[in-house]
Amino acid sequence: MLRQQGVLAIGAVLGLFIILHLGFPPEAHGPRTTGTTMLGGIAFLLMTSSVILSTRLAILEDLFGGLDRMYQVHRVAGTFTALFALVHFFGVPKELPEGVDPVANALVPSSPLGMLGLIFLIIGLFVALNRKIRYSRWRPTHKIMAVVYVLIIGHFMTAPGIFFERFSASGVMLILAAVVGVLSLGYSLFGMNHRxxxxxxxxxxxxxxxxxxxxxxxxxxxxxxxxxxxxxxxxxxxxxxxxxxxxxxxxxxxxxxxxxxxxxxxxxxxxxxxxxxxxxxxxxxxxGRFDAAKVAGKKQIWVAGGIGLTPFLSKLRAMQPGDDRQIHLVYAAREEQDAIFLDELKSRAAELGNITLIPLFSEDGDFARVDNMKENLPDPLSSYEYFMCGPKPMIDGLMTDLKKEGVSRRAIHTEAFEFR
Ligand SMILES: Cc1cc2nc3c(=O)[nH]c(=O)nc-3n(C[C@H](O)[C@H](O)[C@H](O)COP(=O)(O)OP(=O)(O)OC[C@H]3O[C@@H](n4cnc5c(N)ncnc54)[C@H](O)[C@@H]3O)c2cc1C
CATH class of the missing domain: 2.40.30.10 (Translation factors)
Structure with missing residues (x-):
């Protein structure tokens, strides 16, 4: 489950930036420049969040609820980066702020850098969100975003009359974000894999x-x-x-x-x-943070769809006799032959005593469904904690139906077998 701490932290950074930007704007800025540069700054901070999330650091997994969730936020932040950057580009006044020397300004590359960054950003985002592109091709092209990030830093660092002539509070915040972002980028490109x-x-x-x-x-x-x-x-x-x-x-x-x-x-x-x-x-x-044993309740439903059994297999193999959880393991497969490790699951269930194994085969017309669970479980659905891993349509369907039955979102833990 996506944990709120991480998202709140991003929100707090954006909030602080907006307060600083609106509260202490550079003197020469009119309202339109203030508004559109604020959107540009938000775009940059969102992109910095995306860059930081790509470091896969354990502390970030704790804040966001696992690497798969971090990549979800990374994707959403990337999409909003492009939206804010586009509004910034079309909205920002094209005439120079008062007091900026046009000759000196012509020597700095702010506009071309911004333009180039925006073009690559849109192309990169199109590639990133296009599921038809095979992962092996997608992965190297996604690295174009590192170039976009550096171009955008170049764009705002050389923006006319903002930083070097009058340092604004929000501008200083962007510079600090750029330092953290560049360090994160360097780490994820060159350090992470070795470490x-x-x-x-x-x-x-x-x-x-x-x-x-x-x-x-x-x-x-x-x-x-x-x-x-x-x-x-x-x-x-x-x-x-x-x-x-x-x-x-x-x-x-x-x-x-x-x-x-x-x-x-x-x-x-x-x-x-x-x-x-x-x-x-x-x-x-x-x-990953799919091991929620320390926060989960004693009555649990584990739903495995096909190969989605693997996390539960590890949990079962690790479990010791005397475990005080009552676990119902729903294992949905196409047919019995497809249900890998079924014999091992049966013997583990018999050995451990606290596991009720419920194999379901779609060829026999049996699916993992909430109405089945309601009929067959000894207690009300809302009294269990749910762990689910399997095909996305199955998980989404179960989640919707469980919520309709009054199960709290916090009691449902899912693992997605895809990042994109
Ligand atoms: C957190 C997580 C846990 C997983 N656990 C298991 C597991 O225990 N057992 C299992 O069978 N599968 C698991 N998967 C799925 C597995 O990673 C893919 O099935 C596998 O990478 C497919 O590669 P392919 O080239 O054979 O298939 P393709 O047809 O190329 O890809 C099938 C799917 O896998 C994704 N994928 C392909 N290559 C990669 C990659 N290098 N990195 C990330 N995603 C990729 C593609 O985007 C596509 O959605 C897991 C995935 C994730 C994200």
Whole structure:
């Protein structure tokens, strides 16, 4: 679930900027310049938020509720950046503020930098939001946003009569934001991947029904993670392209790391068909805040749709007998053959005693639906805490219906298996 602290922090920064900008405007500014430069400043601060969110820092995951939520906010902030920047561009007076020397101004590149930044921003946003572009192509082109960010800093730092002649309070705030943004950009482009990389070698590649289990042996230290967290897996060697995110399906404490990968596209097919034991792999992580055990109530419903079982698999593998939670695990798959690890789930449920396993097969006409839950659960729906992971339409549908049944949004935790 998206946590409010992060969004409130962005709101507070924008609020402070607006107060400073309207309260202490540069002397030469008329109302129109003040208003439109304020929109430009907001656009820059939103873009800075996007840049900071791309650092994947753990403290930000705590504030926003996990990396998948951070990327959602990153996307929304990016979209609003473009909207505010467009209004700023069309609205800002084209004549120079009073007292600015036109000859000196012609020497600074503020307008061309702003124009170039805006053009690249619109192109970059179009690419970023276009789901038809394959991830492997999308990823390198998204780096154009780093150039946009630097162009925009150049634009406002050389804007006529704002900073170097009369420092305004809101202008100083933008400069501070630019410093933090440039450091974040440098870190996410050059530092982040080295800092978080943990080396492994492939020990086994096990073919399951429409999925592959990849077993990794640590070269040095094992990754320290909580059940339900995910990591980026980067197979080393030519032709393996970019890192891919997967939930860790083994339990913390095991001496091997396991991922269960549904065969979906080129990369996951290549894993199944070509990946061999002995190959080196870099694992980056862990990420995600789907392990809400410390905040969750004792009565829980876990809903897994297909490969969305993986976070629950890790949680079940980690669970000890005597756990005082009462858990109903709804496992929805197309047919019994598709329900990977079903036998293991059954025996874990029998061993642990606090798990009620409810397999549902759509081929038999059984779906994960709220009316079914209402009929079959011993207590009212609003008395449970919900954890759901699976296809987006299933999660969205369940969420809407649960809310209609009076279940609070705070009691529903979801994990999205996509960032875009
Ligand atoms: C937090 C998280 C946890 C996940 N856990 C699992 C899991 O436990 N098991 C599992 O089978 N799948 C999981 N996935 C999904 C998995 O990452 C994709 O299925 C896989 O990357 C598809 O790659 P592909 O090239 O085979 O397929 P494609 O057809 O190229 O892609 C299918 C989908 O995956 C997205 N995707 C592709 N490559 C990447 C990438 N490098 N980084 C991010 N997204 C990408 C695409 O945008 C598209 O929506 C998880 C995804 C996320 C975000």
């Amino acid at each position: 978080t990389a943990i080396p492994f070698t492939i020990e086994a590649v096990n073919a399951l029904e429409r999925a592959t289990e990849v077993v990794l042996k640590p070269v040095g230290d094992m990754i320290d993670f909580k059940p339900g967290q995910f990591a980026f897996v980067e197979v080393q060697g030519k032709g393996w392209s970019e890192p891919h995110p997967f939930t860790i399906s083994s339990a913390p404490g095991e001496d091997r790391l396991r991922f269960t990968m549904k065969v979906l596209g080129d990369w996951t097919r290549k894993v199944r068909e070509e990946l061999q034991p002995g190959r080196d792999v870099m694992v980056r992580g862990p990420y």
